[in-house]
Amino acid sequence: MLTVAEQLAEIRSRSLHRSLREIATPQGNEIELVGKRLLNFSSNDYLGLASEPALADAAREALDQYGVGAGASRLVCGTLTPHIQFEKTLAAFKRTEAALTFSSGHAAALGAVQSLVGKHDVIIIDKLAHACLIDASRLSQAVVRVFPHNHLGKLESHLEWARENHPESRVLIITESIFSMDGDHAPLVEIVALKQKYQAYLLVDEAHAVGILGAHGRGLAEKLGVASKIDLQMGTLGKALGVSGGYICASRVMIELLVNRARSFIFSTAVPPMLAAAATAAVNFVASPEGDERRKTLWHNIRHLEKGLRQINPNYPAAASAILPWIVGDEEDALLLARSLFEEGFHIPAIRYPTVAKGSARLRITVNARHTTAQIDALCKALGRLCPMPMEVAED
């Protein structure tokens, strides 16, 4: 048996060791790390809402009125007015009958999946789905079938298999809309058609699409016109919405089931009311003309970065989101590139196994609405200098 120290040494020897970095400044595009000022291209605060005054004002007001903590779980006595207001606002924004908040997106995944499927049911999940969706699938004790990333043929053969072998069971398809480490999107129209054909349930995690895609920023499902066909629209309040927490948007009966069954909801303290109030302000911001403008600025920045990356690598794929990965491959090489960029004043940590597959280490570059064109140009210039050769890029 390895000691813990030996285990850590082994992680280090494979260039897979990670550690926490203290940032002394608020979240933003210029941060200060160990006494060094850096341009930040790694956050998920795509619209810059984490530092938006309207959110801070809403939080402060709720803090004055409701105090800091919710004091109990939602079903005991932790459901305060800001929670109800938020869930109503979110459901109206997403055009669903109801919505439910969790302490994190991670908790939302665990609770929702485990509420809907159990031991004798079947989950069919995209290979690149987020770790919380994989953990949720395992915890549910359902039979889990994985299909290769975005592979509709394999998804359908798993659906056929489930119909033959588990005719009485619930079948739940799980995917992300925008994938967190590749920034590409799922073929949602086709997945919805398959879900209907086989009468399966569908959970779509819109963590990296809400606030970014769709005419009103409701996500990829809105953009593709399939939102009303998705049984569970999951998301986080911690990315474009700039706060913290998770949610499920669904029909009234589905939400009622989660309230009664989701262990991560039932056995967990309610989100602080000030965060629920800030999240309401975030959704209102995204839904406002100012939100539309912010989204347009974000897309301008995405296209500008995409253009810059194509000047380094002409084969760089079209960006589908604010995540533009720079695939390096080897873990050690990715660490070296991240270190060189750090020396040049950029914060873009290398993403390695187990977050992505072995040998597909990358810099996960994210861009947001508050980046300036000059900041994006500076990054592309540094990256071009450090990677003069065309790099291998992600498929699709």
Ligand SMILES: *Cc1c(COP(=O)(O)O)cnc(C)c1O
């Ligand atoms: C970040 C993320 C989550 C988890 O959300 P948290 O609120 O951070 O727990 C879930 N799914 C995806 C795709 C994510 O990127």
